[in-house]
Amino acid sequence: xxxxxxxxxxxxxxxxxxxxxxxxxxxxxxxxxxxxxxxxxxxxxxxxxxxxxxxxxxxxxxxxxxxxxxxxxxxxxxxxxxxxxxxxxxxxxxxxxxxxxxxxxxxxxxxxxxxxxxxxxxxxxxxxxxxxxxxxxxxxxxxxxxxxxxxxxxxxxxxxxxxxxxxxxxxxxxxxxxxxxxxxxxxxxxxxxxxxxxxxxxxxxxxxxxxxxxxxxxxxxxxxxxxxxxxxxxxxxxxxxxxxxxxxxxxxxxxxxxxxxxxxxxxxxxxxxxxxxxxxxxxxxxxxxxxxxxxxxxxxxxxxxxxxxxxxxxxxxxxxxxxxxxxxxxxxxxxxxxxxxxxxxxxxxxxxxxxxxxxxxxxxxxxxxxxxxxxxxxxxxxxxxxxxxxxxxxxxxxxxxxxxxxxxxxxxxxxxxxxxxxxxxxxxxxxxxxxxxxxxxxxxxxxxxxxxxxxxxxxxxxxxxxxxxxxxxxxxxxxxxxxxxxxxxxxxxxxxxxxx
Amino acid sequence: xxxxxxxxxxxxxxxxxxxxxxxxxxxxxxxxxxxxxxxxxxxxxxxxxxxxxxxxxxxxxxxxxxxxxxxxxxxxxxxxxxxxxxxxxxxxxxxxxxxxxxxxxxxxxxxxxxxxxxxxxxxxxxxxxxxxxxxxxxxxxxxxxxxxxxxxxxxxxxxxxxxxxxxxxxxxxxxxxxxxxxxxxxxxxxxxxxxxxxxxxxxxxxxxxxxxxxxxxxxxxxxxxxxxxxxxxxxxxxxxxxxxxxxxxxxxxxxxxxxxxxxxxxxxxxxxxxxxxxxxxxxxxxxxxxxxxxxxxxxxxxxxxxxxxxxxxxxxxxxxxxxxxxxxxxxxxxxxxxxxxxxxxxxxxxxxxxxxxxxxxxxxxxxxxxxxxxxxxxxxxxxxxxxxxxxxxxxxxxxxxxxxxxxxxxxxxxxxxxxxxxxxxxxxxxxxx
Numbered sequence: 046x047x048x049x050x051x052x053x054x055x056x057x058x059x060x061x062x063x064x065x066x067x068x069x070x071x072x073x074x075x076x077x078x079x080x081x082x083x084x085x086x087x088x089x090x091x092x093x094x095x096x097x098x099x100x101x102x103x104x105x106x107x108x109x110x111x112x113x114x115x116x117x118x119x120x121x122x123x124x125x126x127x128x129x130x131x132x133x134x135x136x137x138x139x140x141x142x143x144x145x146x147x148x149x150x151x152x153x154x155x156x157x158x159x160x161x162x163x164x165x166x167x168x169x170x171x172x173x174x175x176x177x178x179x180x181x182x183x184x185x186x187x188x189x190x191x192x193x194x195x196x197x198x199x200x201x202x203x204x205x206x207x208x209x210x211x212x213x214x215x216x217x218x219x220x221x222x223x224x225x226x227x228x229x230x231x232x233x234x235x236x237x238x239x240x241x242x243x244x245x246x247x248x249x250x251x252x253x254x255x256x257x258x259x260x261x262x263x264x265x266x267x268x269x270x271x272x273x274x275x276x277x278x279x280x281x282x283x284x285x286x287x288x289x290x291x292x293x294x295x296x297x298x299x300x301x302x303x304x305x306x307x308x309x310x311x312x313x314x315x316x317x318x319x320x321x322x323x324x325x326x327x328x329x330x331x332x333x334x335x336x337x338x339x340x341x342x343x344x345x346x347x348x349x350x351x352x353x354x355x356x357x358x359x360x361x362x363x364x365x366x367x368x369x370x371x372x373x374x375x376x377x378x379x380x381x382x383x384x385x386x387x388x389x390x391x392x393x394x395x396x397x398x399x400x401x402x403x404x405x406x407x408x409x410x411x412x413x414x415x416x417x418x419x420x421x422x423x424x425x426x427x428x429x430x431x432x433x434x435x436x437x438x439x440x441x442x443x444x445x446x447x448x449x450x451x452x453x454x455x456x457x458x459x460x461x462x463x464x465x466x467x468x469x470x471x472x473x474x475x476x477x478x479x480x481x482x483x484x485x486x487x488x489x490x491x492x493x494x495x496x497x498x499x500x501x502x503x504x505x506x507x508x509x510x511x512x513x514x515x516x517x518x519x520x521x522x523x524x525x526x527x528x529x530x531x532x533x534x535x536x537x538x539x540x541x542x543x544x545x
Numbered sequence: 546x547x548x549x550x551x552x553x554x555x556x557x558x559x560x561x562x563x564x565x566x567x568x569x570x571x572x573x574x575x576x577x578x579x580x581x582x583x584x585x586x587x588x589x590x591x592x593x594x595x596x597x598x599x600x601x602x603x604x605x606x607x608x609x610x611x612x613x614x615x616x617x618x619x620x621x622x623x624x625x626x627x628x629x630x631x632x633x634x635x636x637x638x639x640x641x642x643x644x645x646x647x648x649x650x651x652x653x654x655x656x657x658x659x660x661x662x663x664x665x666x667x668x669x670x671x672x673x674x675x676x677x678x679x680x681x682x683x684x685x686x687x688x689x690x691x692x693x694x695x696x697x698x699x700x701x702x703x704x705x706x707x708x709x710x711x712x713x714x715x716x717x718x719x720x721x722x723x724x725x726x727x728x729x730x731x732x733x734x735x736x737x738x739x740x741x742x743x744x745x746x747x748x749x750x751x752x753x754x755x756x757x758x759x760x761x762x763x764x765x766x767x768x769x770x771x772x773x774x775x776x777x778x779x780x781x782x783x784x785x786x787x788x789x790x791x792x793x794x795x796x797x798x799x800x801x802x803x804x805x806x807x808x809x810x811x812x813x814x815x816x817x818x819x820x821x822x823x824x825x826x827x828x829x830x831x832x833x834x835x836x837x838x839x840x841x842x843x844x845x846x847x848x849x850x851x852x853x854x855x856x857x858x859x860x861x862x863x864x865x866x867x868x869x870x871x872x873x874x875x876x877x878x879x880x881x882x883x884x885x886x887x888x889x890x891x892x893x894x895x896x897x898x899x900x901x902x903x904x905x906x907x908x909x910x911x912x913x914x915x916x917x918x919x920x921x922x923x924x925x926x927x928x929x930x931x932x933x934x935x936x937x938x939x940x941x942x943x944x945x946x947x948x949x950x951x952x953x954x955x956x957x958x959x960x961x962x963x964x965x966x967x968x969x970x971x972x973x974x975x976x977x978x
Binding site: 126130133134139140141142144145218233255257260261291365384386398399400401402405407410411413414417456457459462463466469471472473476478491492493494502503504505506507508510512 | 703705707710713714715718721783796797799802806807808809810811813814848849850851852853854855856857880881882884885888891892894895916920921922923944945946947949950952953956971972973974975976978
């Protein structure tokens with residue numbers, strides 16, 4: 046369908062590329078000082094689009110706005126109501142939201158270094174460059190009105206850990222494949238796991254897995270500057286501000302690398318292999334990225350042959366969790382299931398499955414279908430890396446390291462917040478109890494019960510249970526941003542001061 | 546086993562006393578969404594058979610939408626509702642209610658029309674009952690005592706298994722089972738654990754249940770020719786409704802959503818109540834009653850042990866008609882966040898939602914009743930939020946224990962009370978700990 050053809054000149058680049066070769070990156074959190082100067086800067090800023098080039102670019106620039114930032118730029122009330130409610134409220138303003146995300150106790154937003162209640166930035170500028178080129182690139186983007194326009198609140202620096210995250214595990218291996226050609230037509234019930242996701246799950250203005258258009262701001266045709274925006278495909282007489290845009294979720298996660306490895310070693314005794322086995326069980330992959338569940342022979346749509354050893358697997362062959370524990374990080378983040386209960390059935394048994402009858406275990410139908418809850422990750426590590434031995438032997442300098450977690454989604458609540466709340470932080474995930482994600486869990490008791498366990502099912506029956514997991518990750522900052530299309534940015538740049 | 550009963554007492558609130566009733570209810574909480582168990586009005590934890598309870602003011606928050614069907618928007622009463630789920634019969638509970646919470650209930654119902662100081666409380670409550678058109682119970686006959694004892698059992702065995710996991714993992718299955726059984730016997734003898742044997746199922750309940758089991762298919766059989774005659778008329782009417790019903794496109798009230806989010810997710814289990822008006826028309830109303838009648842039958846006889854079709858996260862649910870069927874209250878207790886609950890419903894039992902809710906004003910358009918409807922995901926979620934009531938006070942007798950946990954605990958107990966037949970089954974049982 047030509048109506049769904051994507052104009053890549055409109056889409057900001059990180060929706061399509063991870064910029065893996067641009068290993069230097071910095072993320073600037075800004076407040077807008079002068080609205081007109083900011084608009085002028087936006088009008089001329091060299092924002093990278095998603096057009097594929099012969100050679101990888103040397104640099105990239107992306108721009109995103111918080112709800113406060115958009116208000117400051119003067120968007121209309123009509124447009125304001127088109128943004129999702131969680132975006133408008135922000136990540137840190139409501140205790141109810143913080144409860145869902147697990148941002149309590151040491152992770153509470155009041156203690157964040159950026160993005161806490163009342164301290165949300167207006168904008169985030171993402172700067173990427175090939176090694177050695179970042180400083181020059183920063184200077185280039187900061188000519189023309191920069192000083193007048195913006196105040197830099199915080200500068201999130203990043204480090205190149207060569208494909209590994211600070212604990213030492215290969216990261217970023219599993220990403221959904223976006224259906225840029227809009228070839229996928231999901232039926233009401235999908236019976237097989239697929240890594241191909243409807244474009245509308247990540248890019249606004251296209252159909253999502255429900256076959257519908259996620260809510261986004263649309264403006265009337267006769268409103269000022271609306272001609273800069275494309276028509277809204279699901280509403281006649283309206284222009285689509287959100288089309289080709291997305292929501293960007295950012296969370297700065299400080300990682301206690303020494304604490305993690307020391308705990309792993311202490312839990313198993315002195316054997317370093319057993320320590321690595323426990324750590325891998327918590328993640329669900331070995332340190333070099335091999336999934337514990339083991340590869341399967343049949344290909345998975347959306348998983349390329351090159352990444353088959355890391356990604357061509359599901360958990361259908363591991364229904365007892367003896368290979369990859371049920372609570373392991375990657376099994377929580379992506380259960381690789383489809384719409385029907387596991388294990389798959391046929392014929393009459395399958396018909397019974399549709400109405401919840403027939404053979405079931407506690408875990409058969411305990412998780413939602415993952416195709417409605419995928420995220421596209423674009424995070425970058427920060428801090429100086431430290432080796433496992435260095436961490437255990439206390440050779441650290443007291444500096445912090447971690448991950449600026451970033452993901453792109455069209456529906457923050459259904460995708461990111463669901464994943465974080467219902468799967469990662471839940472101590473009742475997958476019909477289990479007393480354990481939340483071994484890496485991310487905040488270890489806070491729930492209704493008087495602990496959440497700091499980690500269980501590894503065994504063939505012999507009795508689980509191997511590790512208890513008293515300390516907190517390994519502390520949330521230090523976060524925010525919900527909107528990543529507009531290039532047309533939408535031109536629209537923002539052209540806004541006169543609007544009546545709110 | 547002792548089957549559970551649900552109760553719901555509703556009385557219209559005197560409009561001038563609404564604010565004071567709200568203040569009184571609010572005083573029963575220690576924090577938003579968290580009840581104060583020591584509150585002077587209702588001693589929740591004194592009731593040993595009370596699973597869940599709610600005190601709320603029921604009103605149609607989307608009353609303005611009634612205008613699209615030319616229904617009056619004003620003049621509809623708001624109700625004060627006391628509802629909950631107990632073990633055993635409602636009549637027995639009512640007596641206990643009056644005995645333990647009489648003065649508190651009087652002070653609450655004094656805000657309602659039709660209640661006078663001289664009234665006998667028990668009779669007033671009995672006459673204020675509103676019966677559910679359909680009722681779902683996750684596990685018929687699982688008493689609160691059983692849930693408490695089995696949770697204590699799981700914790701004790703789990704703790705023991707963790708402390709001795711190295712040796713237990715090496716034991717042959719039969720020996721493993723024997724040592725856990727031994728532990729149970731010792732703990733029971735020492736008074737640390739109890740496993741009260743289930744009471745005999747009351748004969749009157751068994752008779753009523755059996756009669757209901759036969760009655761519904763019997764009626765269907767007898768009415769079959771009539772139903773077949775009505776079917777094409779119904780289908781034509783259905784398509785006409787689906788095509789011509791005026792759409793209601795509500796904007797999301799962010800203040801209301803924020804209020805709801807403040808009281809949610811303080812525990813792993815949440816309560817949920819929505820109230821709305823039904824579209825007018827005799828055929829619509831009758832078909833709604835018919836579908837709810839079938840839903841009740843399915844819940845009683847098919848989905849009475851562990852799941853409502855594919856959804857296993859609901860503890861209790863009910864559909865309650867108000868005002869002679871003009872308006873409907875749907876109320877449930879479920880595990881997890883509302884987002885996960887609604888998604889589960891759309892994906893797993895969307896057809897069920899469409900069948901039972903599509904007659905509500907504002908529900909997204911269905912297609913042949915079963916299709917579309919809630920699959921317009923964002924509209925559906927918005928409509929639900931719009932009609933959702935910020936329940937003023939709610940009580941959970943066993944917080945922190947999900948429906949899946951309760952099921953697991955029962956399986957652990959069952960595997961101990963009768964030895965599993967083979968080694969493989971013992972291993973499966975041991976994995977539950």
